[in-house]
Amino acid sequence: MAVTLKDVALRAGVSRSAVSRTFTDGASVSARTREAVERVAAELGYAPSALASALSTGRTKLIGLVSSNFHNPIFLEIFDLFTRGLQDRGLRPLLVNLSGETDPQASVRMLRQYSVDGVIVASSTLPPSFARAFKDAGLPVVHSFGRRTTKPETHVVGIDNVECGRMAARTLLARDYRTIAFLGGPESASSTQDRLTGFREGAGPLVVPSIFAASYSFEAGRAAMQTLLSWGPPAQAYFCGDDVLSIGAISALRDAGHDVPTDVGVIGLNDMEIAGWANIDLTTIHQPVADIIAASIELVVSTVTAPDCLPEARLFSCHIVERGTLRPLP
Amino acid sequence: MAVTLKDVALRAGVSRSAVSRTFTDGASVSARTREAVERVAAELGYAPSALASALSTGRTKLIGLVSSNFHNPIFLEIFDLFTRGLQDRGLRPLLVNLSGETDPQASVRMLRQYSVDGVIVASSTLPPSFARAFKDAGLPVVHSFGRRTTKPETHVVGIDNVECGRMAARTLLARDYRTIAFLGGPESASSTQDRLTGFREGAGPLVVPSIFAASYSFEAGRAAMQTLLSWGPPAQAYFCGDDVLSIGAISALRDAGHDVPTDVGVIGLNDMEIAGWANIDLTTIHQPVADIIAASIELVVSTVTAPDCLPEARLFSCHIVERGTLRPLP
DNA sequence: TGATTCGTTGCAACCGGTTGCAAAGTCCGG
DNA sequence: CCGGACTTTGCAACCGGTTGCAACGAATCA
Numbered sequence: 044m045a046v047t048l049k050d051v052a053l054r055a056g057v058s059r060s061a062v063s064r065t066f067t068d069g070a071s072v073s074a075r076t077r078e079a080v081e082r083v084a085a086e087l088g089y090a091p092s093a094l095a096s097a098l099s100t101g102r103t104k105l106i107g108l109v110s111s112n113f114h115n116p117i118f119l120e121i122f123d124l125f126t127r128g129l130q131d132r133g134l135r136p137l138l139v140n141l142s143g144e145t146d147p148q149a150s151v152r153m154l155r156q157y158s159v160d161g162v163i164v165a166s167s168t169l170p171p172s173f174a175r176a177f178k179d180a181g182l183p184v185v186h187s188f189g190r191r192t193t194k195p196e197t198h199v200v201g202i203d204n205v206e207c208g209r210m211a212a213r214t215l216l217a218r219d220y221r222t223i224a225f226l227g228g229p230e231s232a233s234s235t236q237d238r239l240t241g242f243r244e245g246a247g248p249l250v251v252p253s254i255f256a257a258s259y260s261f262e263a264g265r266a267a268m269q270t271l272l273s274w275g276p277p278a279q280a281y282f283c284g285d286d287v288l289s290i291g292a293i294s295a296l297r298d299a300g301h302d303v304p305t306d307v308g309v310i311g312l313n314d315m316e317i318a319g320w321a322n323i324d325l326t327t328i329h330q331p332v333a334d335i336i337a338a339s340i341e342l343v344v345s346t347v348t349a350p351d352c353l354p355e356a357r358l359f360s361c362h363i364v365e366r367g368t369l370r371p372l373p
Numbered sequence: 374m375a376v377t378l379k380d381v382a383l384r385a386g387v388s389r390s391a392v393s394r395t396f397t398d399g400a401s402v403s404a405r406t407r408e409a410v411e412r413v414a415a416e417l418g419y420a421p422s423a424l425a426s427a428l429s430t431g432r433t434k435l436i437g438l439v440s441s442n443f444h445n446p447i448f449l450e451i452f453d454l455f456t457r458g459l460q461d462r463g464l465r466p467l468l469v470n471l472s473g474e475t476d477p478q479a480s481v482r483m484l485r486q487y488s489v490d491g492v493i494v495a496s497s498t499l500p501p502s503f504a505r506a507f508k509d510a511g512l513p514v515v516h517s518f519g520r521r522t523t524k525p526e527t528h529v530v531g532i533d534n535v536e537c538g539r540m541a542a543r544t545l546l547a548r549d550y551r552t553i554a555f556l557g558g559p560e561s562a563s564s565t566q567d568r569l570t571g572f573r574e575g576a577g578p579l580v581v582p583s584i585f586a587a588s589y590s591f592e593a594g595r596a597a598m599q600t601l602l603s604w605g606p607p608a609q610a611y612f613c614g615d616d617v618l619s620i621g622a623i624s625a626l627r628d629a630g631h632d633v634p635t636d637v638g639v640i641g642l643n644d645m646e647i648a649g650w651a652n653i654d655l656t657t658i659h660q661p662v663a664d665i666i667a668a669s670i671e672l673v674v675s676t677v678t679a680p681d682c683l684p685e686a687r688l689f690s691c692h693i694v695e696r697g698t699l700r701p702l703p
Numbered sequence: 704t705g706a707t708t709c710g711t712t713g714c715a716a717c718c719g720g721t722t723g724c725a726a727a728g729t730c731c732g733g
Numbered sequence: 734c735c736g737g738a739c740t741t742t743g744c745a746a747c748c749g750g751t752t753g754c755a756a757c758g759a760a761t762c763a
Contacts, residue, residue: 045485045511047719058743063721070722073741093486094424094433095719098748103424108468113453114646116446123443126470135487138438138466140456155375156423157465181375261650294652316444317647320591322624377749388713393751400752403711425749428718708761714754721747729740 046087055083066091097158106134106343107154107162107182111141111169115259115287117315117332121165124336132344134160145169147176155180161343163187168232168259171196183346187339190233195354198346200339203358204234207328208241211282211310214363215246219373220280220308222251226267226292228284230255235284238312242282251278256288264291272299280308280369286318286327293325293368308369312361324367331359376417385413396421427488436464436673437484437492437512441471441499445589445617447645447662451495454666462674464490475499477506485510491673493517498562498589501526513676517669520563525684528676530669533688534564537658538571541612541640544693545576549703550610550638552581556597556622558614560585565614568642572612581608586618594621602629610638610699616648619655623698638699642691654697661689 052059057076064070065080072080083089097103106129112118122138129136137159139150154162154177161183164174167190174186174197189199208225215223225242227235235255243250254271256263264287271277277296283289289311293303301307304326311318311327318325338357346352382389387406394400395410402410413419427433436459442448452468459466467489469480484492484507491513494504497520504516504527519529538555545553555572557565565585573580584601586593594617601607607626613619619641623633631637634656641648641657648655668687676682 045488045719049719059720060722060743061741063719064742067721071741076741090482090485092428092488092719094427094488095748096721097424098422098428098719098750099721101748105467113449113456116449116647119443119446119449119452122449122452122468123470123472126443126468127472130470135483136468137435138452138456138468140453140460142453142457152420153465155420158375158422158424261647265651290650290652294650298651317446317591320620320624321595321628322620375749379749389750390713390752391711393749394712397751401711406711422749425718426751428720428749429751431718704763706761706763708759710757710759712755712757714756716753717751719748723746724744725742726744727740727742729738731736731738733735733737 046089105159107159108136109139110165128340151180160347167234185339185343191356195356199356204237205241208238209245212245215280222278223280224278225253226283227255259285261291264288265295268292268295286311286313326366326368328361329364376419435489437489438466439469440495458670481510490677497564515669515673521686525686529686534567535571538568539575542575545610552608553610554608555583556613557585589615591621594618595625598622598625616641616643656696656698659694
């Protein structure tokens with residue numbers, strides 16, 4: 044059925060090794076042989092089997108891309124960048140959708156079966172132990188959008204969430220908001236806790252009761268804000284743990300008759316594409332997604348070649364993107 | 374390094390075949406042997422190599438998932454459903470990001486190299502010839518969100534775009550809109566043409582000049598509407614070829630001082646998650662994405678086992694989801 | 704007890720490549 | 734024209750499983 048190395052060798056009148064060698068660069072083949080093989084290969088439409096080659100070389104050029112959040116539009120941007128970045132390096136993404144699963148074992152098993160060269164865990168909500176499980180199974184792993192710890196167990200690429208919290212606080216204070224609150228993502232996620240820590244650190248006594256949304260989704264953000272409003276009048280401004288939460292929160296505020304930004308200010312985090320849509324126009328903290336992904340890919344690739352390098356944390360700095368959901372500086 | 378079938382066989386005191394057979398169901402192994410093998414396998418943490426097995430069986434359980442639109446949030450839902458649906462059947466999605474590429478050859482090559490069992494092309498903008506290229510290369514293929522043709526060359530799963538156009542027209546006419554227009558997706562896509570055809574068929578002389586957006590994106594929808602507005606006063610209502618285009622169009626309308634739905638009505642197509650967000654609240658034609666994807670997976674799986682079945686077109690019917698961007702029925 | 708049947712097992716070849724090694728071929732200077 | 738150095742080539746073993754075939758043992762039946 045499929046044309047194999049043997050077919051090409053036979054037809055070109057050379058050995059199988061010769062054919063193999065013309066398709067692996069750095070191997071020693073004469074120009075004459077190469078030319079003959081390439082001609083026959085083209086004639087026959089030969090494409091070397093990545094599987095067979097993987098079997099002997101031990102490299103599949105497959106990278107497991109593990110993710111659980113398929114309801115936050117930022118992840119579409121993340122998938123786009125990851126798939127493109129991997130493809131550009133001749134690697135292929137094997138997608139794993141956790142869909143609620145929190146035990147890494149099934150994914151570990153599956154990715155080991157396919158002998159992926161490395162794994163990228165893209166999630167800000169999974170605990171470090173999740174990525175750790177891949178490392179324990181002998182797979183190079185990078186936790187993207189993960190949290191820096193004092194002693195990282197795996198490679199981590201992300202942002203300094205504490206600093207983001209501080210930055211949000213500073214930004215709100217500079218605009219004379221006097222009561223401010225945090226509307227965070229899932230409480231159990233360490234990124235949420237870090238953001239809150241930084242926020243409290245930066246705003247001190249001005250922080251009024253905060254809340255945690257059940258997930259990073261519009262509905263969760265909206266519901267959280269509705270709960271806040273049921274407790275009493277809103278704070279003067281909110282720092283939301285994510286853009287999609289912000290959009291949900293704003294929707295609840297406006298429905299309750301509070302104008303944004305006139306009555307209440309909102310600042311998000313991520314700067315996803317939608318945040319820039321003219322009808323959303325969200326002021327937010329830009330997370331350098333492209334940099335994080337480029338670094339993640341680079342890190343996983345380098346770990347494949349040098350598996351024993353020490354776990355490394357790479358953090359990128361964020362910046363404010365001014366749009367229309369905070370009142371102007373005084 | 375990795376523990377192989379041989380290691381398990383040695384340790385369990387049986388032949389390699391015995392081990393292999395305990396892991397392939399339907400094979401003949403005694404309870405005693407199976408038990409011994411399973412115990413040793415668990416001890417050693419053995420996981421059979423999918424690659425090696427693929428090499429002999431000819432099945433990788435890999436499905437190529439080819440897509441080009443990473444800027445329309447509906448695709449996040451699509452990826453979620455595809456990856457989950459495939460995983461549930463023990464298949465793995467190998468993601469291919471076309472990112473602008475329109476020549477299928479590179480993807481065909483790559484997916485053949487990895488010996489994927491089948492390919493799903495998920496796109497409403499790629500021509501039938503794209504999916505065709507995979508078929509010509511001997512790969513089972515399904516074109517999801519594709520267009521039905523009188524004589525389909527590959528399996529196609531999608532909706533009846535002409536009927537959607539008619540449905541949009543009927544809906545607008547029923548609300549007494551007297552001048553209506555189409556704001557479509559890329560002009561070259563046959564789905565766009567079909568929608569326009571149906572729309573014209575349903576609305577006849579009421580259709581005023583229409584326009585095609587450059588892509589399925591917010592900015593493209595907004596820009597297209599701005600162009601329309603520069604030509605003169607808006608139509609009474611618009612049928613947009615996609616939700617994200619609708620949202621862009623509405624944003625342009627509102628910025629120009631036209632209230633939606635009081636002054637101008639808008640109806641979209643897709644019913645993506647965002648369309649239901651309270652601050653968007655878009656009336657739209659629901660495309661049964663989940664059904665389309667389930668059918669696509671089923672079709673590609675059945676084609677893998679019976680490669681010679683005739684190309685089939687499965688179309689699902691759509692329905693209107695009433696929200697807040699059209700005026701109520703008189 | 705001997706013949707027959709059936710389930711279990713191991714051998715060995717195969718899937719489609721890669722690669723160390725040694726033989727063969729090429730090119731050079733002397 | 735010869736010896737040495739370097740390049741090209743094929744052989745054969747290997748990567749980690751699968752599977753047809755024949756041998757084996759146990760159970761069944763006469």
